[in-house]
Amino acid sequence: MAKPEAVFIYIGTYPDETAARADYDVVKDLHSLGAVGSYDASVVTKDDGKVHVNKDETATRHGAWGGAAAGALVGILFPPAIIGTAAVGAAVGGVGGHLWRGMSRADVKEFGELIDEGEAALVIVGESTLQQALDKAELKAEKQVAKDLDVSSKDIDKAIREAAGEVS
Structure with a gap:
């Protein structure tokens, strides 16, 4: 059982x-x-060698995480050269660092390989x-993969607020 946070x-x-x-x-x-x-979600598609992160405006208002966490994860899983949207942007910094520390290389490989050419992913x-x-x-x-990371959601909240300039 995962820690509550x-x-x-x-x-x-x-x-x-x-x-x-x-x-x-x-x-x-x-x-x-x-x-x-709090959560963040995106629909991701991959075609013509590019990964596209698709979000709609109302869907990004989920607590404090509004768009940064899913974008940071996609930024970890795929090299910037194949990401076809700007949705990943600055969020990869602090948020991505926390997520990266909570994943093994095997996790990153498993997550990235799950999204096959021509399919969509949530x-x-x-x-x-x-x-x-x-x-x-x-x-x-x-197909699905679900994992708890040894990362505190409070740390993600703080990194997102810092990226937005809300916390010093």
């Missing part, structure tokens, strides 16, 4: 972006119902309470 990562793959977005909507609904704490980074809610929601991913 641990960070949880979920990556599920789908046959297309529409299927991934359907589960993305389920996660947003879970948040609206108060079933999950990437979620959140508090450990998210895992239980996702298990109950029975997301429709074809």
